[in-house]
Amino acid sequence: CGGYIKLLGSDVDQVNFGGPTEYKIMFGPDICGYDVARIHLIFNWQGMNLVRSPDIGLEYDDKNKYSHLYTLVLKPDNTYKVYF
DSSP states (O other), rough: BBBBBEETTTTOOOOGOTTTTTOSEEEEEETTTTTTEEEEEEEETTTTTOOOOOOOEEOOGGGSSSSOOEEEEOTTTEEEEEEE
C-alpha cells in the first residue's frame, strides 16, 4: 500500500538488501484503502525510528487516480518542510 522511499546510508549491504534493511529516512505516501491515508516521515537516528507525530494526514480528495508529487526539504539547521 505504501509508495514511500527509504534513503539509505553509504554502509548499506546491497547484496542482502531487503525489508528489514536499516534506513536513514523513510518518506512518502502510505495509502491503503479507506483506512490509512497519510504521508510517512521517519528519521532513523542511532538505531531509533523517530516517527513524525502527528501524522501528516491526507484527505479523501487526495486519494484518486492522478499522480501526486510529495516533496521533503531538509535544511542545514535540522528543520524540514513537507510539500504535497
